[in-house]
Amino acid sequence: MRWEGIDEFIAVGEEGSFTQAAQTLGLSVAHISRHVTKLEQRLNTQLFTRTTRKVVLTKEGEQFLHQVKHLQHAMDEATQGLASVQTSPKGKIKLTAPVMYGESFIMPIVHSFMHDHPEVEVIATLSNEQENLLEGGFDLAIRLGHLKDSSLKARRLSSRRFIMCASPAYLARFGEPHTLGELNNHQCLIGNSSYWRVNENNRDKHIKVAGRLHCNSGWALVDGAKKGLGIVQLPDYYIENEIKSGQLVPVLTAYQPQQEGVWGLYPSRQFVATNVRVLLDYLITGLKV
Template sequence: MIDALNDFLAVAVCGSFSQVAKKQGVAVSSVTRKIDWLEAEVGSRLFHRSSRRVVLTDAGEQFIPRARNILTELAEAKEAISSANADPRGLLSVTAPAVFGRRHIMPVIANFLRRYPDVEVELHLSDQVIDLVEQRIDVAVRIGLLPDSDLHAVTLAPLNLITCASPSYLERAGKPEAPGDLLHHDCITTMATPAAWVGTWSYEGLNRGHPFPARGCLRTDDKEGMLQGALAGLGIVQLPSWLVFEDIQAGRLISLFGDVPQSPQRVRPAIHAVRLPGRSHEVKAKLFIAQLQQAVGAPAYWDPLPVAGSSSI
């Protein structure tokens, strides 16, 4: 089967049985027999043959991508079987949100490559949700609510959001004592509210639990930009703990509303590592996710202790 598929694709490319036979160092009849067998198996002629040329039939054109997929799946299956009893090797593709990936995934990848020197990692940093099947991604880190799917998901950490501001802003504008006071403060907000941020700027007992209408002089679609704006004293911001924990620990930001919980939700957004079950790179994917879990810890290293002004949502 494998030889017949390879010969079929080779003949489809060069349009000649004799050229394929010459490259393989075999008789033309050997190649012809394999194509005859393949045509009998699929129940259709794959080539129009004449003394001058060999041309794909409509069925042959349609069969080309299927033949390539079959050979790819077989090769990946062989890799999966061999890698189960050996050190992982080959390509591992990973995707993660841009800022989170730079800050928290790159160090894990560096350690993973040192531990498994025969592995190559392809990292896609994007805030867009990438289709794992279409882009052939092995592991995706996703933040927020996970829709129902066939993906195998591992929770790495809850998504904790912290309302905070710089000491310079609080000295200039005063410290809000309760979430309702935010109406009289500059708040750094997003230009749009992606799915991962549903429920932000919502507080129990305020606005009936609906999203708080925060306003201010700066709106941006970049989380890093929001952080830099807060550090520059432009206003109050609400960002995930994984992004602001170092600045809070260093005193560059001060968390607010430690005793005021955010509005509860039935399903709590979190940070997940997801993979497609049954992929040939499953062994590498599982090892990488396990290393991610170990690196993040429980609780996550960015949430070592309950932080004032934070809430798991």
């Protein structure tokens, strides 16, 4: 009874909203409100000032929030300590990942993980739509690139680089660009966006490019580049082998954007189960940060 309502109170205090706290904890607004009210009654203290537009901590609420957050962290550490002694991951993991990256990199590691831990069940959804973890009941999501502000926890698994390149035949025919402005005189093979990421004067930015091939498949763009149709920009994992073999040549390397992260995301207030934690370790090892 002494702990009842504490997690809900902390979530509302940190989010400043019953609705956002409910989304963070994966609970209903009614549940959050009911437990916070019971906590206030038990303490005989008003913790929030409520209006139709916002929720604000009272002075007593601010003091109480500061103190109980330490208790919450101690409880989390104690719980994780218990989990660490579980040496055999088991149970269900529901995960989501982008289609191509999931097929090529994530699922082979997941399969090895399942082979080593036969009591684990995996439900994987490969989709280029960013699934909502709480609404979809996902334990883990793989995200590529820069993360938006989120209530989710994130663990960096690896990284990726965007590289501009073209075939030797294309460069021999049309010349190699040495400045970003020269891209206006070249055919650019365009994916989901007609804006490419570049770094100029130590600042990442986007520039607009044009060309006569637009396609939402990275592999199709690789094939078009190999056949001399133009310059392409893709993540390194699409074109590593072609660059090593000389079929494609990097261009404008001085303007290559900074590396981006490959992330494992999971709900922030949800205890990280042993099977998910061990899978994350497998992914970090397999993807070679």
